[in-house]
Amino acid sequence: MTQEMITLPARRWSDLGTLRQSGLWRLLGNSRIQLAIAILGPILFLTIFRSMLPLPGPLQTNLQAMTQPPSLGHLFGTDRMGRDILSRTLAGVQISMFVGFAVALLALVVGLVMGTLSGFFGGVIDRIMMAITDIFLAFPSLLLAIGLVSVLGTGMIPVVLAISLSDVPRFIRLQRSMVLSLRNRAYIDAARTVKASQVWLMTRHIIPNTIAPLLVAASIAAANAILVEAGLSFLGLGIMPPEPSLGNLIRDGQSYLEQAWWISTLPGVVILMIAIGLHFLSDGIRQVLDPRSRK
Amino acid sequence: MLTYSLKRLAQLFVTVLGVVTLVFFTMRMIPGDPISAMAGDNLSGAALDQMRTQMGLNESLLMQYLTYLGSLAVLDFGNTVTTKLPIIQLILDALPVTVSIAVGTIILTVLISIPLGTLAAYMAHKGHKTLDNAITGVAMVLDLMPSFWTSLVCLLIFSLALGWFPASGTVTIDDPVQLMRRIALPVLVLSMAQIATMARITRTSVLEVLSEDYVRTARSMGWSELRVLFRHALKNAALPIVTVVGLSFGNLLNGTVIVEFIFTLPGIGNLLVGGINSRDYQMVQTLILFYALIFVIINFATDLVYRVFDPRVQF
Numbered sequence: 001m002t003q004e005m006i007t008l009p010a011r012r013w014s015d016l017g018t019l020r021q022s023g024l025w026r027l028l029g030n031s032r033i034q035l036a037i038a039i040l041g042p043i044l045f046l047t048i049f050r051s052m053l054p055l056p057g058p059l060q061t062n063l064q065a066m067t068q069p070p071s072l073g074h075l076f077g078t079d080r081m082g083r084d085i086l087s088r089t090l091a092g093v094q095i096s097m098f099v100g101f102a103v104a105l106l107a108l109v110v111g112l113v114m115g116t117l118s119g120f121f122g123g124v125i126d127r128i129m130m131a132i133t134d135i136f137l138a139f140p141s142l143l144l145a146i147g148l149v150s151v152l153g154t155g156m157i158p159v160v161l162a163i164s165l166s167d168v169p170r171f172i173r174l175q176r177s178m179v180l181s182l183r184n185r186a187y188i189d190a191a192r193t194v195k196a197s198q199v200w201l202m203t204r205h206i207i208p209n210t211i212a213p214l215l216v217a218a219s220i221a222a223a224n225a226i227l228v229e230a231g232l233s234f235l236g237l238g239i240m241p242p243e244p245s246l247g248n249l250i251r252d253g254q255s256y257l258e259q260a261w262w263i264s265t266l267p268g269v270v271i272l273m274i275a276i277g278l279h280f281l282s283d284g285i286r287q288v289l290d291p292r293s294r295k
Numbered sequence: 296m297l298t299y300s301l302k303r304l305a306q307l308f309v310t311v312l313g314v315v316t317l318v319f320f321t322m323r324m325i326p327g328d329p330i331s332a333m334a335g336d337n338l339s340g341a342a343l344d345q346m347r348t349q350m351g352l353n354e355s356l357l358m359q360y361l362t363y364l365g366s367l368a369v370l371d372f373g374n375t376v377t378t379k380l381p382i383i384q385l386i387l388d389a390l391p392v393t394v395s396i397a398v399g400t401i402i403l404t405v406l407i408s409i410p411l412g413t414l415a416a417y418m419a420h421k422g423h424k425t426l427d428n429a430i431t432g433v434a435m436v437l438d439l440m441p442s443f444w445t446s447l448v449c450l451l452i453f454s455l456a457l458g459w460f461p462a463s464g465t466v467t468i469d470d471p472v473q474l475m476r477r478i479a480l481p482v483l484v485l486s487m488a489q490i491a492t493m494a495r496i497t498r499t500s501v502l503e504v505l506s507e508d509y510v511r512t513a514r515s516m517g518w519s520e521l522r523v524l525f526r527h528a529l530k531n532a533a534l535p536i537v538t539v540v541g542l543s544f545g546n547l548l549n550g551t552v553i554v555e556f557i558f559t560l561p562g563i564g565n566l567l568v569g570g571i572n573s574r575d576y577q578m579v580q581t582l583i584l585f586y587a588l589i590f591v592i593i594n595f596a597t598d599l600v601y602r603v604f605d606p607r608v609q610f
Binding site for chain 2: 013058131132134135136138139140141142143144146147148149150151202225227230234235236247250253257258261264265268271272275276279
């Protein structure tokens with residue numbers, strides 16, 4: 001008991017050091033992360049190695065096997081052009097994963113830089129930045145993305161940009177609020193008294209302490225981006241057919257719901273599983289990186 | 296309080312102006328201009344030029360912007376490109392459908408999630424982990440289900456297999472029974488996602504309140520558990536819940552677009568998707584603006600309600 005109370009602050013001070021040494025092990029030891037790996041691992045594995053699987057290509061039509069229900073030959077069935085739904089779903093997962101990763105990375109980097117500057121320097125920069133984020137936060141996220149896609153056009157890059165633009169302001173806000181609370185801590189003052197430069201203060205003393213919540217937010221943003229991309233593609237405003245994305249696969253099956261339930265429902269199950277996996281991942285990262293939630 | 300409201304109102308005005316400006320200039324970023332995008336290759340150069348002059352697109356950008364602000368001030372949103380109908384009329388016609396869906400969803404959500412969340416909190420408080428975990432787990436899965444997929448699954452089960460609700464058919468506000476039957480599934484789908492969030496928040500805030508001294512006092516006075524739970528605990532936990540209802544309104548607006556599209560309901564979400572598909576930028580611009588305004592105003596109202604009902608919040 002007493003030992004724990006002594007080691008806890010020490011662990012906090014060298015948090016980054018321990019993260020480098022045993023961070024990976026701590027992450028892998030967390031039950032939520034294990035659950036996330038158990039869900040996301042197989043999906044990722046199949047997606048990456050899908051070209052080696054005994055599956056027809058995602059665009060390959062087969063007029064001998066049109067609208068077939070799930071069977072051993074076609075685990076997810078086929079659509080009205082005889083294309084294998086499993087193969088198309090995996091190709092869609094690849095796009096989803098890319099969109100999720102790109103949006104999370106973009107939001108994280110831009111939010112980190114702008115939020116740090118805004119919170120650290122304050123003043124006019126901060127006020128302008130807050131006014132701009134206010135404007136972007138005035139739109140519900142899917143609707144902002146719909147509006148932007150109607151201007152930027154459809155396809156992968158516009159979709160990533162459109163979704164990021166609704167996430168970036170949230171990241172700026174998050175980072176700014178953390179920087180504001182750290183800015184006047186005693187240890188920052190201490191660093192200032194030994195003439196640490198502004199850049200040193202930001203990169204060495206402030207940013208390392210804000211990384212954990214940002215990473216948690218990023219994994220939530222990735223899950224959200226995957227859902228928004230699917231939503232956009234479903235509405236016919238995202239990734240356009242014949243290129244398969246999870247959203248337009250579901251849209252494809254919508255008109256054949258009565259004859260072929262599997263076209264729409266099975267890719268949806270995969271989206272749900274990815275979302276649940278990413279949810280556990282963010283929960284796990286939060287538990288591991290946040291010393292307060294550690295038991 | 297009054298100073299605070301006025302200050303927030305001024306802030307709101309600045310945000311709205313920013314939103315209008317953003318929407319205006321974003322729409323001008325379309326490669327080429329709206330006219331050639333709308334007309335495609337069907338019109339000659341002279342005809343295009345005439346249309347541009349008609350819509351004021353040959354003026355300077357600043358003049359266009361000022362004209363736009365002027366027309367917004369008198370609620371003139373222009374006409375649609377294809378049918379030449381006034382956009383404001385179309386929106387006002389479509390609005391009742393969207394509002395019915397939104398209101399229905401809020402009612403259903405509150406009716407289910409608050410008792411559910413309170414129950415989960417009570418169980419957690421008493422140490423019955425299983426039921427609490429079950430409610431929390433189901434809430435998480437519901438929360439993560441993409442609404443368009445849930446819609447299709449519900450459509451498949453309740454409309455196509457069981458035939459309980461019509462999957463298509465006309466909807467007018469004059470025929471409430473038909474309207475109810477048609478929006479029942481959309482409301483159910485949207486509620487599923489909202490219930491998850493609401494139940495979680497209810498659980499957290501009730502759980503927090505349950506360990507307060509006044510709850511113990513109420514118990515020691517011999518009130519029944521139900522009375523303690525609903526009269527004392529829930530009442531004090533209500534504030535964060537109200538805030539979340541307000542803030543989740545954005546998600547609800549997102550959701551109405553999707554369900555209107557799937558269930559072919561003539562609401563403003565369907566107008567939006569239709570507008571994009573027919574490249575009617577005037578319509579898209581107006582609708583995006585409209586959604587943002589609703590969202591901002593609801594957030595503003597939520598903030599005020601919070602401050603009115605919580606005496607602890609300082610101005």
